[in-house]
Amino acid sequence: MNKRRPGTGLITVIYIAVLAVTLFAFFSLGFSESLMRFIITLLAVCAAETAVYVYSLFWLRTAPDVSRTSPVLLSGAWIVLVYVFAVLGSAVLFDWLLELNPLWYAVEQFIVLIIAALVLAAAGVYGWNAASQERQAADASGNLRHYQQELREITEIARSWKHPESVHLLELVDALAEKFRYSDPVSRPGLSATEDIIGQQISLLHDHVALLLVLKELPADWDRETQELTGSIAGTLQRRNRELAALK
Numbered sequence: 001m002n003k004r005r006p007g008t009g010l011i012t013v014i015y016i017a018v019l020a021v022t023l024f025a026f027f028s029l030g031f032s033e034s035l036m037r038f039i040i041t042l043l044a045v046c047a048a049e050t051a052v053y054v055y056s057l058f059w060l061r062t063a064p065d066v067s068r069t070s071p072v073l074l075s076g077a078w079i080v081l082v083y084v085f086a087v088l089g090s091a092v093l094f095d096w097l098l099e100l101n102p103l104w105y106a107v108e109q110f111i112v113l114i115i116a117a118l119v120l121a122a123a124g125v126y127g128w129n130a131a132s133q134e135r136q137a138a139d140a141s142g143n144l145r146h147y148q149q150e151l152r153e154i155t156e157i158a159r160s161w162k163h164p165e166s167v168h169l170l171e172l173v174d175a176l177a178e179k180f181r182y183s184d185p186v187s188r189p190g191l192s193a194t195e196d197i198i199g200q201q202i203s204l205l206h207d208h209v210a211l212l213l214v215l216k217e218l219p220a221d222w223d224r225e226t227q228e229l230t231g232s233i234a235g236t237l238q239r240r241n242r243e244l245a246a247l248k
Contacts, residue, residue: 007060015053022046034095036102041091044109048087051116055080072127076120083116143195144185150202151177157209165218169209169226176205176230179237188247194240201233 026042059073090109094100100108151173158169187195208229212222219225 008057011053011056011060015049018049019046022049034099034102037095037099037105040102040106040109041095044087044091044113047113048084051080051083070127070131072123072130075123076127079116079120079123083112083120086112086116143187143199144180144183147198147202148177148180150206151180154202154206154209157206157213161209161213163212163218165223168223169212172226172230173205173209176234179234183237183241184244188244190247191240191243194236194243198233198236198240201229201236205229205233 022042022045026038026045055076059077062073087109090105090112094105094108155170155173155177158166158173161169205226208226212218
C-alpha cells in the first residue's frame, strides 16, 4: 500500500479551516443584498478554494521535489491562481459593485470555471504528451545503451583471458564498440526487428568470447569466427543506422 505523503494531512486541515472561515464570513457579514448572488458568490469562492486544495494534493503527489518541478506543473499552478483571482474579481465587480442580474452573474462565474477547467485540461494533455515523448525517447535510446553495456562486459571477459591472443581479441571487440559509440542513440519503433537481430548477434559474441576462456586449446578458426561475428554485428548496425537516417 502507498502511504500518504507528508503534508497531505496539513493541507487538508488548512483547506477545512479556510472553508470554515469563508462560511463564517459570508453568513455573518452578508456580502450581498441579493440572496441568489450571495449563493452564487459563496459557491464560486468555495469552488476556487477546492480547486487550490485539489491541485495542492496533486502537486504533492506528483512532484518528486521542488528542484525538479516540471514547467507544466508550474503552469497548472498559475492557471489555478488566475482562476482564484478571476472568481474574487468577479465577485467584487459583478456582485458587490455592479449588482449584476443573478442569472447573468451565474453565467459569468460558470464561464470563468469552464475556461479555467479547459485551460488546465489543455495544459495537462500537453504535459502528458511531453512526458510520453520523453519516455519514448528514453526507451528508444535504451537498446543502444544496453548493447554498449553488453559490449563492455565482453571487453572485460576478453581482458581476463590469459592468452597471448587476448590482445587481438580486445582489438576486435574495441573496434566494434567504437562503431556503437558513434551511432545515433535515438531509435524508432520501425527498427525493432533490426535491433533485435543486433541483440541476438551480440549475445552470440558474448557466448563465443566466454567459450574461448574455458577452452584448453584454441580452434584453428577461432579468429575467423570472431571476425565474422563482429563483422556481422557491424554490418547490421550499419543497416540500422541507414534505416534510421531514412526515417528522419
